[in-house]
Amino acid sequence: MVTHPLIDFRTTSYGGRSFFAMQPIAPGIQLLTCEAPFAHVIYKDYRREVCAQCFAYAASVFRSINDRRTWSIRSCREGAESVWFCTDNCRIVWESGGIGPLLAEMNAILAKSQIATRKKAKDGLRGYDSPDTIFPGRPDVQITQGYIDKAWAEAEDLASSRPRLSSYCSTMNLEDMELEIARSVTSAIVQRYVFDHRPTNFSPSMIATLDPWTAVLDLQSSELSNVQLRPYVLLAHLRVHAFLCHSLPKHLRQYVPIVRALLARDTGNSFGIWDGDDRDEMLGWGVWVSASYFNHSCCPNLKMTRTGRTMRFTTSRPIEAGEELCISYIDINQSMAQRRRELEDSWFFTCRCQRCQSEGVDEAYQH
Incomplete structure (x- = not known):
């Protein structure tokens, strides 16, 4: 830093x-x-209105011009999520980087996976693992760090078995906010992946300066306080973990172990992405x-x-x-x-x- x-x-x-x-x-x-930001997400309702590169909000810019609310410049690649920009320059900057295009591909995969798991849940398909039983979620249980650790140990055990994981995810109707959390975590995973595949001519001193993950781990964790105040958060985070283990391609699944560490620090260390200094609308969040x-x-x-x-x-x-x-x-x-x-x-x-x-x-x- x-x-x-x-x-x-x-x-x-x-x-x-x-x-x-x-x-x-x-x-x-x-x-x-x-x-x-090291990790961020723009809410679904705002993605056509917020520039993917500079976060400019169309509704603020065009407030007095026929109530136009969306950007017209778009990047649409095969197998990737459509992304909107305020200017061609923002699109060029975004497309020239390694993070943006890869993240758009991963977000498309997550969206398709959410649709697929929802359909399976709606069709009543059941495996031998149920979201209501495999993870603890009872509100009357005293929440301790040991209780949380045990729940995450069970989540990691589930992720180690592809058949069990697939069975579990086939019963899981991932909520929209859980998908937003998954997208935020995925943005961090993509950054981690791109950093690990940086050019080989980086010097050790440059790597020490640029590595963001070490700095993330230095942030204070609020996992216990967060779950004690909102017990439902634990199950949501475990579901996001399982969803990412199931949905991400193999070359990114190796980074899923960072999910818990990031989510433990996200709540107390994230900033809202607002539409301006007046903070009328929160468009998403970032770390x-x-x-x-x-x-x-x-x-x-x-x-x-x-x-x-x-x-x-x-x-x-x-x-x-x-x-x-x-x-x-x-x-x-x-x-x-x-x-x-x-x-x-x-x-x-x-x-x-x-x-x-x-x-x-x-x-x-x-x-």
Whole structure:
């Protein structure tokens, strides 16, 4: 990870690792740039409206021009999913890279596989494994890390047998949101595959700098907290794992073991892909790895902006030496109770930033 010389990377006692100012920093200084997400997905309803390369939203661009909502430039290759772009330049950039075209092929495979498994489930085909029995999903069971580990061990055992896996998937009606999760994970698998098949003239130092997967593993896992709050998430993730083991071609199935590690980190480290600064519509989500090291504050000192696939973080006020660099994960114009509830539900922590502590004291004093 390459960082600005004005900032330092430290381990905290409350929020994992985070960025801090090494010296006073003036407002308007760009401190971190994240070029592209390691994993991402655009929701199905927006794929014709969002440029696959730069994430430009057609409805925003053409809001005053006859209510046009879709892009007209398309890449349509045999065996690949159709993909739309805002300009020919975006299409050329996307097609010239190794990741985009391969991902379009994999997404087409996933879509066909979902249709096939749904048809089999609808036709009542049954094998000797049922989604309701092979994985634990009872809401009355106490969720522990051991319980989750056992469930994933059973998932890996299932994936080791192609006949059992096929039988299981023939009973599985994969939900649309589960397919979105599978597409997001597949984007990471494709990146991993392309990186591993990079040109042989890369130096060891370049590989250490470019390897994104090591940085992903350094992100904090929220697997236990997420499943304890939403037990149904575990079954969804196990179904996605089985679906990918069943659907992906052989040369990518070897990367399926990264599924659990990525899903364990996705919830607490992903960013919404919004239609603009007003954040009216969420078009999808992505994991910008180095950006995930910024902790939250209800009085942030950084402003986050997205230009195309690139995420930028700029100081929004003067920052003192030693001060932690923070962004806001939520709408900070809410009450303290609303803010804390949203952060606890989505990021699994109780905010104790300076503003929350001050407002908490004021609230206690008023009572």
